Amino acid sequence: MSVRIEFLLVFSIYIAIGSALATMSRRFFRGDIRDYYTGGGRLGALLAFGTYAATTYSAFMMVGLVGLTYATGVGALGFELAYLAFTIFFLSTIGYRIWALSRRHNWISPSQMLGEIYGSRLLEPIVSSIYLFAMLPYLAAQIQGLKSIFTYGGLSELESVVISSIIVYAWIIIAGLWSVSITDTYQGFIMLFGGLAYLIWVLLSLIPSTGNSLSNIVSVISESGYLGLTKFWSLQVFLAYTIPWIFFAITNPQVVVRLYIARDESSYKKSITYFFIYGLIYTLIVVVVGLIARGLAEVGFIPRDLPRDSVTPLLLSYMNPLLGSIMAVSIVAAAVSTANSIVLAVSGSLLATIKGGESGELLLARVMDAIIVSLAAIIASANIGYIVDLSVLTSVILLPLAPVTIMGVYLNKKPGPIIRYSTILSIITGVGISTYYALVYGPRRAFLEQIVGLPLSLITLLSASTILLGGYVFEKLYDR
């Protein structure tokens, strides 16, 4: 396939503006390690919101969620909105408390935070290792996901992996979280603009071109049952999807570390409000596009049984090349903004563990970032399917950190040895269970597999919570 000139043009403009913004951000960067990983807790509301939104919402939205809605109907909206509601709830309660605690402790990583609040030397390296184990596949999946988008622009697989890795790395090393947050905010707006353009194009151009009207499409979707709960969305499947995601805000390091960055109370609160507005609009846009795609399938305009991740690429091919290229670049932006935040979070966690927080060196941080990006690029380019598939389970593997974080932030004194050890045991058990089933069934099957009638995510969460609460009760009894 030849290179698409429109794509190269839009992509070059995207890179030029992003790189200029990243370079400009150096004026805010103080050059110390805390500033590199958390912006020194000095970000205003707009940047704190922008980086949170762009980090949270990956290419999954425009590609995966459109496809999931097309394939399974409105149940996908329930799953994604449950995520948003719980995230806002956590950010308003536990997140706020974490932000307040971070002002006192100057954390650079969530693993460092957990190690300190539990007073455990073992906990920090264990959590750091889990981050590396769980996040590397997720990172590789982001880079691999970009291949299909770069293919739209006519680039080869190798070119797409190399280009993605360079952008991800370059926008990190310029000024750490400062360059990441400024480019994230820029990319967040591209994502929203891309989503809106997508919806407007579907409504005003695509539907009329098929000889249908919107009301006709809505009635077709309604008659085919996709506005109700389809067979796919059994209660167990809904649980399997929602449980890992509703705890996303307190388990995934790339978003937890963003709780440390707001410069004051007002900035923190405003950033959460902006994120809620953004998340709601973005989710509704994506789901509506997915439902319309289903309607177009029902009237025979597109195939009914497309693989989920092929729906958006197919619709892109119907677009004017310039608009299609803008859309493709908005998807690249979503993946890049998620990927560089993951790299920074994992490297911060490893560095805090190795060097003990603020004593770390900037050069070491940048070398670590390079190693993480390279590893993910190798996994993505070598098509190590099993490892990329493991990204489906990332949030399940991280689930045991949810009860540990919730309990930890409400502790007002250092816990005793029983709680400390039960914390470690609960994390190891939870991660062990999800990893075991990933090995036995394969990650994709394990995600939806019923174990004693319950989804793997619920089993993982219940096991970890029971051990943690057991430790708490035992320590209470021991204290008496």
Next chain:
Amino acid sequence: MFGDPMKRLQVVILLALIAGFYFIPYTILYNTRGLELFTYWTLLTLATGLLSLLDLKNTSRGG
């Protein structure tokens, strides 16, 4: 052991409540043909988000 037992209890109860509301369609709205389910989940999220933000607005450090 915990900083604020009432706050912790409030968090747990609210978590259960929010979760419960998201599963209501499995009892009464599972077979809808119109936009009821779409509207229900959207309005529920709007209400949950606004209540959370209201609570956040009234929270100050240490709360």
